[in-house]
Every structure is written in structure tokens, then in C-alpha cells.
Amino acid sequence: MRWLVLGLLALAQEAAADCTRMTFEDVPMAVCEAKAGDDLRLFLKDANGQPYGGFGPVDRALAPRRLVWAMNAGMYQPDLSPVGLYIEDGVQAHGLVTRDGPGNFGLLPNGVFCIGKRFSVVESRAFKVDPPECRYASQSGPMLVIEGALHPSFKPDSDSLNIRNGVGVSKDGKTAWFVLSEQRVNFDRFARFFRDALGARDALYFDGSISRLYAPEIGRQGGGFAIGPIVGVVE
Template sequence: MIRTLIVLGAVFWAAQASAVTCEKLTHEDKRYTICEVDAATEDLRLFLKDENDELLGHFSSVNETLEPTGKRLAFAMNAGMYHDDRSPVGHYVEDGQEVMRVISNPGPGNFGLLPNGVFCIREGRADVFETLDFIDQAPECRFASQSGPMLVIDGELHPRFLLDSTSRYIRNGVGTSKDGTRAVFAISEDYVTFHEFGSLFRDVLETPNALFFDGNISRVYDRAANRSDVGFSLGPIVGVVEDVP
């Protein structure tokens, strides 16, 4: 398998001074933006509504809510599927409060293409769990967002992914290391299949478990690169929060 990394080899995974570092990467002729977070040390959160129960929906709105606290986003990405009213399709927890229960049964669309999974943020770590495993382990997540399908499950691609698929979209998702210290977020800059996107997490990013967040509406915020993708309102948003200098 041919890989082309537009980064300085192993330096990509080296210790980083900023809260999160985003890099460009090309794998099998498809371009991606990859953002890695040290989940053991960084302030990684999920956002849905403000203190007045109003939908945030945009990266700029999240920054507005953080500003009075002397904080701001360093990085953000849409973080799971949602209904027309932007409420989460599956399990959602924010700051320890459950907003939506776990959905374990199959259903329509990508979310119901089992196995799906849950992205869970706990003290000092972040993990992607397959949904039934999440139910069995019952981790106490400070933040959690359920989405689907899983991209990588214990080092293997989702069994329904087809090598010759013709379904191509801009896609985004997250993978985590076994010890929970690495949370690696990716968004494609080209239209990709599930098989191509899952292979990125398995073969290049080397995350044993990875979860699809969404496709077509995928967006990312990277303060260091002065990038803030815009569009219609999002549902759940994941972000790294840092102090304003």
C-alpha cells in the first residue's frame, strides 16, 4: 500500500507545544486534514446549546459563549448526527448530564448501519467504544456523542465497507488510541468512500477504534490555520478549549 504523508514523517506524532496541531496528509491520492489532541492533558469538550438552552450550531457561537470565561476554541469539528431540530440522533452527554439515551437497535441511514459507536470523554482520556461494548462497560463519560457507523473496530474495518463502493462524500470522524491518550480527528478534503476513510484510521493514523461523525456537512475549525468552515447550523460540536492569551 502506497502512502504519501505531507508531514515530516515521525515528527507528526511528536510532542506538540500547542493545544492541538492540525496537519495536511495525503493517503492513496485522497487529501485529509488531521488534528491530533492529547486527551490526557487538553480540555476536550462537546457543545450543543448555550446557558439559555439555545442551539449553538456554529463554531463562532461556541467562541462567543467561551469568551466571558477567558477561553476560546483551539480546534472544533461537528461531532455526530442530528435531527432536523439539531437534537442528537443517539446518546449525548454534556458536562455529565445525559441529553439523549443510547440507541442500540439497527435503523435507517449511516447511524443505523451497525455496529455504530460512542465517543466518550473522561478524566484524562477519550475513547471510541462500539455501542454494545459501551453499554457493557458503562463508562462514566463527562461528554459523550453516539454516531455511526464505526470505521474501525478493534483494528478491523467495519464489515459492511466495500472496497469498490461508489458512495463518496466529504467525511469526518475520530479515532482513539488504546490507552485513550490520543484522540485523532480527520476530515477529508476530497470525496471518499467509507472503506477509504476507515483505512486512513486503521493504516495511517493507527487508531484501533474509530467512529464516523458525518458526511457532506462535515466542517472543521482550526485557529492556528485561521480556518473556520461555515454553513448551516450543526448539532453536536466537539472542541478543544484553551485560555485566551
């Protein structure tokens, strides 16, 4: 019986190994995976209406449960409020933005990451016309992969390099991959990692330079300055 218990514990620990490192064209990528049925949530404000601002406050608020892993999940204003659509536990805190504009967010097409009965990344204008049911949603931009094609503005030889993070989803919507480049990359290479290495049909850029990942199992603690929306799996 003792060996059976130990074996089951080992299998449980292996199943809980949600984050890993991969290398794509000599660039190390930290990848965390969520599967259908995982307790994947978005976090913005605490019970007092104040922004969490980081992973530690979220983890403490969940006690006795805990964050398995988490990352920043979309662009935000100086007061840490979302730039675009934000839905948390079925409640919309900020509306959808479909106009173009300066910066990466306004580099259309941008999109929305939606957590509902399945995971999806939906181009923002298509989302406006036919919004899926989202328990959680965060808008950001630009889109990285759109139905298997790269964003039309990306250039393979671009010298715009940055630490970047984003999310991609499988065609069946049962898997979502959350990626942080651990070296500076351009948009084209980052998008191709989602499409060519992970097999994501659609993928969305979350942010760059401020990109952070809390993933203790691969040694990332995600400390630093305050951030806005956060996505993570709860134990």
C-alpha cells in the same frame, strides 16, 4: 533573557499546533489531535438552552478563552438535537440507541465517542452492557474501525463518495484524532486512514456532506449552515 522568552514562546506556539494536513492515497485529510490533559469538550446548547448551531457562538460564549479547533460531532435531528447518546459535562441529554435502522447511523455496529479519564470509542451494544465513565459522550455511526478491524460492510471499490469526518483513538486512550476528508472518499478508504496512517485501534464516523472543521491554523473557518453537537479543544 529576551531570547529565552522568545524561545519559550516559539516552543509554546509549536506545541499549540494541533491541526495539520496529511495525504492518504492522494486524498488530503485535515487532522486535529487531542492529547490527554487537553480541555476537550462537547457543546450543544448555550446558557439559554438554545442550540449553538455553529463554531462562532461557541467561541464567543467561551470568552475570554477561545476554541483552538472544533468540528461537528455526531448526527442530529432537524432541530439540531442528537440522534443518539449525548452527555455534556456529566449530564445526559439524550439516551443510547442500539437498534439498527436506515442511514449511516443505523448501520450497525455504531458507537460512542467518550471523553473520560481517557479517550475511547466503544461499540454501542458493548457500551450498554458496560458503560465507561464519560464526562462527555456522543453516539454516531457507523463504527469505522473496531479493535483494529474495518466495519464489515465496507467495500474497497464502493462508489459511495462523500466528504466525511470522524474520530479515532489510540490503543492507550491518550490520543484522539479528529479527521475531515478534504475530498470525497468512500468509507473503506476513510477507515483505513484512521487504522493504517494514524494507528487508531477504534474509530467512529461522525457525518458526511455536512462535515465541517474550524481550524484557523490551517485556514479552515468552518462556516455554513447550522449543526448539532460540536466537539472542540478550549484554549
